[in-house]
Amino acid sequence: MEKPCLILGIESSCDETAAAVVANGREIRSNIIATQAAVHQQYGGVVPEIASRMHVEAILPVIDQALAQAGTTLADIDAIAVTYGPGLVGALLVGLSAAKGLSAATGKPLVGVHHIAGHIAANYLADPAWEPPFLCLVVSGAHSHLVVVHDYEQFEVVARTRDDAAGEAFDKIARAFGLGYPGGPLLEQAAIGGNPQAVTFPRTHFPDSLDFSFSGLKTAALNQLNRLRQAAGQSAAKTAGQSAGNDEPDTIWSGPVSQADFAASYQQAIVDYLANHAIAAAKAHGLKRLAVAGGVSANRCLRDTLSQRASAAGLDFLCPPFEFCTDNAAMIASAGYYAYQNGRRDTLDLNATATLELS
Ligand code: KG4
Ligand code: ZN
Numbered sequence: 001m002e003k004p005c006l007i008l009g010i011e012s013s014c015d016e017t018a019a020a021v022v023a024n025g026r027e028i029r030s031n032i033i034a035t036q037a038a039v040h041q042q043y044g045g046v047v048p049e050i051a052s053r054m055h056v057e058a059i060l061p062v063i064d065q066a067l068a069q070a071g072t073t074l075a076d077i078d079a080i081a082v083t084y085g086p087g088l089v090g091a092l093l094v095g096l097s098a099a100k101g102l103s104a105a106t107g108k109p110l111v112g113v114h115h116i117a118g119h120i121a122a123n124y125l126a127d128p129a130w131e132p133p134f135l136c137l138v139v140s141g142a143h144s145h146l147v148v149v150h151d152y153e154q155f156e157v158v159a160r161t162r163d164d165a166a167g168e169a170f171d172k173i174a175r176a177f178g179l180g181y182p183g184g185p186l187l188e189q190a191a192i193g194g195n196p197q198a199v200t201f202p203r204t205h206f207p208d209s210l211d212f213s214f215s216g217l218k219t220a221a222l223n224q225l226n227r228l229r230q231a232a233g234q235s236a237a238k239t240a241g242q243s244a245g246n247d248e249p250d251t252i253w254s255g256p257v258s259q260a261d262f263a264a265s266y267q268q269a270i271v272d273y274l275a276n277h278a279i280a281a282a283k284a285h286g287l288k289r290l291a292v293a294g295g296v297s298a299n300r301c302l303r304d305t306l307s308q309r310a311s312a313a314g315l316d317f318l319c320p321p322f323e324f325c326t327d328n329a330a331m332i333a334s335a336g337y338y339a340y341q342n343g344r345r346d347t348l349d350l351n352a353t354a355t356l357e358l359s
Contacts, residue, residue: 006070007340008077008102009333010063012095013087013115014141015046017058018329021070021077025121025337026128029070031323031330034058041181045171052090059098066329074106081336084112084346085356086142092352100348111336112346116143116358117155119293121335122320122328130291130318135282137274137306140294141167141182144212144274146281147358149291152338155359158281159210166270166296169214173221173266177259187263188299194264198257199224201269210277210284214270221266228252271302275309282315289316298325 004023011018015036021029036054040046067073082099085092096112103110120136132152138145144161164172167184174183179190201220204213232252253259282290290310296302303319310317324331 007333007337009329010082010095011329011332012055016327019063019066020329022333030066032066055094079109079340081111085353110346113335117335118331122324122331123291134289135287137278137292139166139296161212163215191263191267194260196264196268198261199265275305291318295326
């Protein structure tokens with residue numbers, strides 16, 4: 001039997017230190033993630049300096065664990081794939097330096113991976129038969145893109161957010177609710193049992209474009225929260241997440257709109273907006289397949305809505321398993337495999353970059 005092509009993937013762009021071994025771009029041999037979420041939670045968001053320091057402590061043990069769990073050693077690895085951007089530069093540098101060190105020491109090829117190409121590749125881990133071309137809705141903490149995936153390494157961004165990302169829209173309102181960080185999953189929890197039609201929120205549409213804008217929706221939600229707080233005799237500081245205001249008990253939800261209603265309506269507004277644009281983009285580009293990627297794709301309401309609308313529109317739909325929606329290194333190894341197969345190799349002067357275009 002032919003030896004499978006083994007890629008060691010390394011990811012450290014934000015607050016997860018991750019390493020994984022993937023065979024032939026699709027088969028996960030190991031997937032290790034050391035999350036820093038509990039530490040950053042105390043500050044209400046990721047603190048870059050702390051993230052870098054924690055990556056330094058975790059990176060080598062995480063890589064060792066990924067190799068051990070895969071039952072392999074560096075000698076059997078064909079290439080080392082690593083995220084080099086976009087992300088927090090200090091955080092990216094830790095994974096990148098480790099990958100470069102291992103590549104220099106072993107002579108194994110180094111392949112730099114765009115973080116968003118990694119998120120898109122998470123779909124290849126979900127279905128071994130899924131191939132380009134397809135339309136991918138990429139929704140993370142920093143990106144909201146509609147991407148035509150022409151081929152494994154050929155991307156065309158056909159729409160993007162003009163301000164906040166969908167993940168930020170979730171995180172901001174979760175913070176105003178006093179729910180903590182990361183806000184997306186907590187807001188999803190808070191929405192359970194709520195009426196998604198209880199509160200209406202505006203959606204911004206641009207002429208001749210499927211671009212997104214979440215700032216109007218977010219501001220409308222914050223204004224509605226403030227109005228509810230004023231009616232209940234509370235201060236607006238609470239909505240802004242300021243500590244003095246946060247000490248007040250929240251009494252606004254005893255009125256006609258419950259917290260679950262508000263959260264469900266806000267979530268539905270984001271999800272409808274994303275789903276409508278994703279289906280429209282697939283149709284406009286003549287694509288028969290739709291996929292979703294990035295942290296927000298872990299949201300059940302989004303997955304279910306996309307699945308229903310895709311089916312109604314006659315499109316095949318795929319979403320990554322929950323554990324591969326948020327940051328991980330298996331997706332980086334998968335994307336790295338296709339780059340490696342295409343003959344792409346990076347040298348030791350590959351640098352980390354905070355901003356990096358996909359197409
Ligand atoms: O892709 P990701 O892990 O990191 C980035 O590359 O940014 O995405 C993180 C984002 C955060 O904004 C987080 O709140 C959001 O994904 N997120 C969710 C859910 N799980 C994670 N948003 C809504 N519902 C979820 N279940
Ligand atoms: Zn990500």
